[in-house]
Amino acid sequence: MFLWLYQNFRAEFGPLNVFRYVTFRSLGAMATALVITIALFPWFIRLLQAKQIGQVVRDDGPQSHFSKRGTPTMGGTLVLLAMALSTLLWGDFGSVFLWLTLVVTLVYGVVGFIDDFLKVRDRNSKGVTENQKLATQFGAALLLFGLLYAGWFGSEHADTRLYLPFASARHFSFDIGPWIYAVFASFVVVATSTTVNFTDGLDGLAIGPIVVSAATLGFLCYLGGASFRGFHVAEYLLLPAVPGAQELAVFAAAMIGAGVGFLWFNTFPALVFMGDVGALALGGALGMVAVLSKNELLSIIVNGLFVFEGASVVVQRYVFKATGKRVLRMAPIHHHFEKLGWPEPRVTVRFWIISVILSLVALASVKLR
Numbered sequence: 001m002f003l004w005l006y007q008n009f010r011a012e013f014g015p016l017n018v019f020r021y022v023t024f025r026s027l028g029a030m031a032t033a034l035v036i037t038i039a040l041f042p043w044f045i046r047l048l049q050a051k052q053i054g055q056v057v058r059d060d061g062p063q064s065h066f067s068k069r070g071t072p073t074m075g076g077t078l079v080l081l082a083m084a085l086s087t088l089l090w091g092d093f094g095s096v097f098l099w100l101t102l103v104v105t106l107v108y109g110v111v112g113f114i115d116d117f118l119k120v121r122d123r124n125s126k127g128v129t130e131n132q133k134l135a136t137q138f139g140a141a142l143l144l145f146g147l148l149y150a151g152w153f154g155s156e157h158a159d160t161r162l163y164l165p166f167a168s169a170r171h172f173s174f175d176i177g178p179w180i181y182a183v184f185a186s187f188v189v190v191a192t193s194t195t196v197n198f199t200d201g202l203d204g205l206a207i208g209p210i211v212v213s214a215a216t217l218g219f220l221c222y223l224g225g226a227s228f229r230g231f232h233v234a235e236y237l238l239l240p241a242v243p244g245a246q247e248l249a250v251f252a253a254a255m256i257g258a259g260v261g262f263l264w265f266n267t268f269p270a271l272v273f274m275g276d277v278g279a280l281a282l283g284g285a286l287g288m289v290a291v292l293s294k295n296e297l298l299s300i301i302v303n304g305l306f307v308f309e310g311a312s313v314v315v316q317r318y319v320f321k322a323t324g325k326r327v328l329r330m331a332p333i334h335h336h337f338e339k340l341g342w343p344e345p346r347v348t349v350r351f352w353i354i355s356v357i358l359s360l361v362a363l364a365s366v367k368l369r
Contacts, residue, residue: 003092022246029090029250030257036082037261045272048072053120055273071270074116076278079258080109086254095247096153100144101288107140108193108284112276137193141186149178165298166365168238188296189287192303195310196283198332203270204263205334205348209305209355210282211259216302216359218252221245221293238369240294248289255285268345298365304358305351309333
C-alpha cells in the first residue's frame with residue numbers, strides 16, 4: 001500500500017519518496033510484523049485457551065513432552081496474518097513473485113489449519129493423512145508454477161534455468177524446460193514445507209532456523225533483483241539476476257519480524273505452539289522464495305538443518321521397513337538427542353547454531369564464484 005501511495009502521490013507529498021526503497025520497506029515490514037505478533041499474542045493465547053485448542057502429544061514420544069499436552073497450539077495462524085498484512089502494507093501490489101508466494105503460503109496454511117483442527121477435535125495426532133497433505137501441497141505448487149513457466153504472468157518471470165552454488169551464474173546454468181522445471185520447483189517447495197514441519201517438535205526449534213533462513217534468502221533476493229542507475233548488483237557478483245526478486249526481500253523481512261515475535265512466546269517453556277498451520281506455510285514460503293529467486297539449489301545449504309531433519313525421518317522409516325531395526329532412537333533426529341538425555345533447550349540452541357553456520361556457508365557463495 002505504501003509503495004502505491006508513493007507511485008500515485010509523490011508529486012503532491014515529497015516525503016513519500018522514502019517508500020521507493022526496498023531496504024526501507026523491508027525494515028518497515030519486519031517492524032510491523034514484529035509489533036503485531038508481540039502485541040496480539042497474549043490475547044491470542046488466551047483465546048486459544050478459552051476455546052480449548054491445545055496440543056496433542058504422541059503417546060510414543062519422549063516422556064518430557066507429556067507435560068506439553070494442552071498447551072495452546074495453532075499459533076501459526078497469527079504469524080501468517082501478521083506476515084500477510086505486513087507484506088500487503090509494504091510490498092509492491094504489482095509484483096508477480098510476491099503474490100505467488102503469498103498464495104502458496106496461505107494455501108499451505110489452510111492445509112495445516114485443517115490438520116490442526118482435526119487433531120484437536122478428535123484428540124489424536126493423526127489429522128489429515130500424509131498422502132492428502134502431499135497431494136494438496138504439490139497440486140497447488142504445480143498449478144502455479146505451471147502457469148508461471150508457461151508464460152502466463154509474462155516471459156520475463158519464466159526463467160527455467162538451474163544455477164549451481166559457488167559457480168558463476170554467467171557461465172554455469174542449465175535450462176531444463178518449463179514443465180520439468182515446474183515439477184522440480186514444486187518438489188522443492190513441498191520438500192521444504194514438509195521438512196520444516198518435521199523440525200517443529202521442540203520449543204523454539206523450528207522458528208529459529210526459519211528466521212535465519214528467511215534472513216539469508218531475503219538478502220540473496222535483494223542482491224538478485226536490486227539495480228542502481230542501471231547497474232545490476234547480481235551481474236557484478238556473478239549471481240543469478242532476477243528482476244523483481246528484490247520484492248521478495250520485503251516478504252522475507254515480514255517473516256523475520258513475525259517469527260521473532262512468535263519466538264518470544266514459543267521459547268522454552270513454550271506458551272504457544274505453531275502447529276501445522278504455521279510449519280507447513282512457513283516452510284512453503286521459504287521454498288517459494290528460494291525457487292523464485294533462483295536459489296533453489298543453494299537452499300539445500302541454507303535450509304540444511306531442515307534437510308537433515310527430513311533425511312532422518314526418511315532413513316529411519318525405510319531402514320526399519322527393510323530390516324526391522326531403527327537407526328535412531330526416535331525420528332526426527334532432535335528426538336533422538338532427547339532420548340540420549342540432552343535437555344530440550346540444549347538441542348534447540350545447538351540446532352540453531354548449526355542453522356547459522358550453514359547460512360554463513362551459503363552467504364560465502366556470494367563471493368566464491
